[in-house]
Amino acid sequence: MSVALQRPVQIAGGGLVSALGNNLPRTLEALYQGKNPALATTVELFRPPLQIPYCGVSGGPDDAEERLQWLLDQALQQLFASTPLSATERRETALFIGSSCYGIGIGEQRYQQAWQSEPASAVPLPLDGFLQVSRHLRSQHQLCGPDFSFNTACSASANALLAAATAINSGLCRHALVVGLEARNDTTLGGFHSMQLLASNGMRPFDRERNGLLLGEGCGVLLLTAADGEPSGLQLLGGASQCDTYSISTSNPDGSSIAAVMQEALENCGLQPADIRGIKAHGTATPLNDDSEAAGMRLLFGDAMPPFFSLKAALGHTLGSCGAMETLLASACLQHGLLPASSGFQHADPTLGVVPTTAPQSAEDGHYLLNFFGFGGNNCSLVLRYGGE
Amino acid sequence: MDKLDILACGDYYASITDELPPADLRAEVNAACRERPRRIDRYTQLALLGSARCVGEQPLAPRTGLYMGSRFASLSNAITMHEQMIGHGDTPKPAHFINSLSNSASFYVARNLELSGRNQFVSRGDASTVAALQLASLDLLSGTVDEALVGIVEEAVTPLLHHSQRLGVEDAGTTLGEGSHWLRLVRSGSGAAALGQVDQLLCLADTDALRQWLHTMQSEREGTLLFAAPTCLPAVAGLWQGGWFEPPLAYYPAISAGALLAFVQQAPTGAGTLLCVTGDEEGRWHVVRVTCG
Numbered sequence: 001m002s003v004a005l006q007r008p009v010q011i012a013g014g015g016l017v018s019a020l021g022n023n024l025p026r027t028l029e030a031l032y033q034g035k036n037p038a039l040a041t042t043v044e045l046f047r048p049p050l051q052i053p054y055c056g057v058s059g060g061p062d063d064a065e066e067r068l069q070w071l072l073d074q075a076l077q078q079l080f081a082s083t084p085l086s087a088t089e090r091r092e093t094a095l096f097i098g099s100s101c102y103g104i105g106i107g108e109q110r111y112q113q114a115w116q117s118e119p120a121s122a123v124p125l126p127l128d129g130f131l132q133v134s135r136h137l138r139s140q141h142q143l144c145g146p147d148f149s150f151n152t153a154c155s156a157s158a159n160a161l162l163a164a165a166t167a168i169n170s171g172l173c174r175h176a177l178v179v180g181l182e183a184r185n186d187t188t189l190g191g192f193h194s195m196q197l198l199a200s201n202g203m204r205p206f207d208r209e210r211n212g213l214l215l216g217e218g219c220g221v222l223l224l225t226a227a228d229g230e231p232s233g234l235q236l237l238g239g240a241s242q243c244d245t246y247s248i249s250t251s252n253p254d255g256s257s258i259a260a261v262m263q264e265a266l267e268n269c270g271l272q273p274a275d276i277r278g279i280k281a282h283g284t285a286t287p288l289n290d291d292s293e294a295a296g297m298r299l300l301f302g303d304a305m306p307p308f309f310s311l312k313a314a315l316g317h318t319l320g321s322c323g324a325m326e327t328l329l330a331s332a333c334l335q336h337g338l339l340p341a342s343s344g345f346q347h348a349d350p351t352l353g354v355v356p357t358t359a360p361q362s363a364e365d366g367h368y369l370l371n372f373f374g375f376g377g378n379n380c381s382l383v384l385r386y387g388g389e
Numbered sequence: 390m391d392k393l394d395i396l397a398c399g400d401y402y403a404s405i406t407d408e409l410p411p412a413d414l415r416a417e418v419n420a421a422c423r424e425r426p427r428r429i430d431r432y433t434q435l436a437l438l439g440s441a442r443c444v445g446e447q448p449l450a451p452r453t454g455l456y457m458g459s460r461f462a463s464l465s466n467a468i469t470m471h472e473q474m475i476g477h478g479d480t481p482k483p484a485h486f487i488n489s490l491s492n493s494a495s496f497y498v499a500r501n502l503e504l505s506g507r508n509q510f511v512s513r514g515d516a517s518t519v520a521a522l523q524l525a526s527l528d529l530l531s532g533t534v535d536e537a538l539v540g541i542v543e544e545a546v547t548p549l550l551h552h553s554q555r556l557g558v559e560d561a562g563t564t565l566g567e568g569s570h571w572l573r574l575v576r577s578g579s580g581a582a583a584l585g586q587v588d589q590l591l592c593l594a595d596t597d598a599l600r601q602w603l604h605t606m607q608s609e610r611e612g613t614l615l616f617a618a619p620t621c622l623p624a625v626a627g628l629w630q631g632g633w634f635e636p637p638l639a640y641y642p643a644i645s646a647g648a649l650l651a652f653v654q655q656a657p658t659g660a661g662t663l664l665c666v667t668g669d670e671e672g673r674w675h676v677v678r679v680t681c682g
C-alpha cells in the first residue's frame with residue numbers, strides 16, 4: 001500500500017551552536033572557509049588519560065549541567081531573536097528532542113563527585129537523564145507542550161524532525177520545536193575510543209585515507225510551522241526512517257538498506273531520484289559507513305549522481321544532534337545559494353565509485369536529500385525543498 | 390483522535406526485593422525468541438521477552454513500526470559501565486557501550502521479529518507510555534505504518550535503596566518492580582478482531598485541565614475506571630468520583646502500561662473503559678483512555 005504524500009512544513013527559524021562558531025552565520029562562514037575546529041583534548045577520567053582530538057564548542061561553563069543548559073540557551077536565543085513566539089504559542093509548542101547524551105555527562109559528574117567523597121554510598125546514574133533537556137526547556141523557556149525525547153543513536157534528531165512534521169500535519173500542534181543536542185561527556189569519548197572508531201589522521205569522509213571520525217559538540221534548534229497557503233522558502237517535505245537489522249553497528253555494506261530508506265523518502269514526497277539537486281551525506285569517514293553509503297547512493301542514483309557532501313569533518317560527528325545541526329547548516333547553505341565543498345575530502349577513493357564536492361558550487365532551487373544513519377540500524381533520510389525567498 | 394484497535398498484547402512483569410533480585414531471563418528469552426542473540430544486556434532481554442509474548446507466532450504487517458518507550462532504558466548495563474569508568478578508570482567495553490544506546494534493545498526486537506520499518510525509542514519520564522503511544526498513533530493515522538508494535542520497558546536494579554533514590558520514591562515501604570508491556574495496534578476499521586481500543590491520548594497542561602477532562606469522562610460513559618500511579622495518586626484522589634482500577638502491581642515507571650494491559654487482558658466485571666493518568670513534576674498530566682468490549 002502506498003502512503004499519502006506528506007505535506008511540507010515550513011522551517012520557520014533556527015539557532016545553532018557548533019565547534020565552528022557560536023551562531024549559524026559564523027558556522028556557515030567558517031564552513032565555506034574550510035576551517036578545522038578539532039583541538040587536542042585530554043580525558044583525565046581514564047587511566048591512562050585519553051589524548052584525542054575533539055570538536056568542542058568554545059566557551060561556556062565546565063560544569064556538565066550548566067554546559068548542557070548553556071548550549072540549549074545559546075541556540076534558543078538565536079531562534080527566538082529571529083522568530084519570536086508568544087507566551088501562548090510557547091506553551092502549546094510540542095518538543096521533539098534528539099540527543100545521544102541527554103544527561104549522561106551530568107550523571108557521570110555527580111557519581112564521580114559522590115564516589116570521591118564516599119564510594120560506598122555513591123549512586124551511579126543518580127538522575128533522570130532523558131528529562132534533563134525537556135525539563136530545562138519547560139522551566140527556562142516556558143515550552144510546555146507534549147515532549148518527545150528520541151534516542152535512536154545518530155539519527156535521533158533526524159527522527160525528531162520527521163515526527164515533528166507528522167505531528168504538525170496531523171494537527172497535534174501548529175508549532176514544533178526540534179532540538180538536537182550533544183554535550184561533551186566521557187562515556188561517549190571513551191566508548192568511541194574503545195570501539196576504535198576515532199580517526200588518527202583527521203576526519204576525511206569519502207576520502208581514500210579515511211580511517212575514522214572525530215566527535216563533536218553542539219546544539220541545533222529548528223522551529224517547524226504548519227505551511228499556510230502555498231509554501232515557500234525552506235520546507236521539510238518529509239522523509240523516511242527504517243531499521244537495518246544487518247548489524248547493530250553498521251549498515252549492510254551492499255548499500256541496499258541505505259538505498260531503500262532514500263527511495264522510501266523520495267516516494268513519500270512524490271519524487272524521483274532525478275528530482276534531487278544535491279545530497280547531504282551522513283559521511284562519518286569510518287570505512288564501513290562510507291562504503292555502505294556510497295554503495296546505496298550508487299544503487300539509487302546510478303550514473304546520475306547529484307552533488308553530495310558531508311559536514312562532519314567541519315562540525316565533528318555530533319551523534320544524535322547531527323540531524324538538527326546538519327539540517328540547519330545545509331539549509332543555510334541553500335539559502336546562501338552555495339553547496340559547500342565536502343569537508344575533509346582530498347583524495348578520491350576508486351573503490352567507492354563516487355566523489356563528493358571538492359569546491360563550493362551553486363545550489364539551485366529544488367529538492368535536497370539529507371542522510372542520517374545510526375547504531376542500532378536506524379537509518380533516516382529527509383527531503384528539504386528550497387524555493388527561493 | 391481516531392481510534393486505534395488493540396490486536397494483541399503480551400508482557401513480562403515482576404516485583405523486586407533485595408532478597409529476590411531481578412531474574413536471569415536468558416532461558417525464557419531463548420525459549421520465546423526466534424533466534425538467540427549474543428552479548429545482549431538484561432534490558433534487551435526484557436524487551437525481547439515482552440515483545441515475543443505479544444506477537445507469538447502471528448504474522449505482523451509488512452509495514453509495521455516499532456515504538457519503544459522508557460524512563461531509564463538500559464540501567465544495569467549502564468551502571469556497570471559507569472562503575473568501571475568512575476571506580477576503576479576503565480574506558481567502556483564496546484559491548485557495554487553499544488548496549489547503553491537505548492535503541493539497541495529495539496534493534497534486537499526488530500531483528501527477532503524481522504521488522505525493517507520505522508523503529509523509534511522515546512522517553513517522557515513516567516509518561517513514556519503516553520509518548521510512545523502518541524508516536525505510534527501519529528504514524529498509524531498518517532498512514533506511515535499499517536501496524537504498530539508498542540512496548541514500554543523498565544528494568545529494576547539492586548540495591549533497591551539506590552534504585553528508590555533514582556526513581557524518586559521516598560516511601561521505603563513502596564514495593565518496586567519491573568516490566569515489559571507490549572501492544573499491537575492498527576487503525577480502527579481494518580476489520581481485524583480487536584481486544585479493545587485506544588481512543589484518547591492527551592498531554593494536559595495542569596490539574597484544572599485534568600479535572601475538566603475527568604468530569605467529561607465520568608459523565609460520558611458508565612463503567613469507567615481510573616488508574617493512577619502511586620506517585621501521583623494523592624493529587625488525583627479528590628478529582629474522581631467513579632471507580633478505581635487497582636491491579637496488583639508494584640511501582641515502576643511503566644506501571645501505567647502494566648495497568649493498561651491488565652485491563653485489556655481481564656477487565657473487571659461491568660467495566661468497559663479505563664483511564665490511565667500520569668502526572669509530572671511540572672504539573673502536566675498525561676492521559677490515555679482504553680475501551681474494551
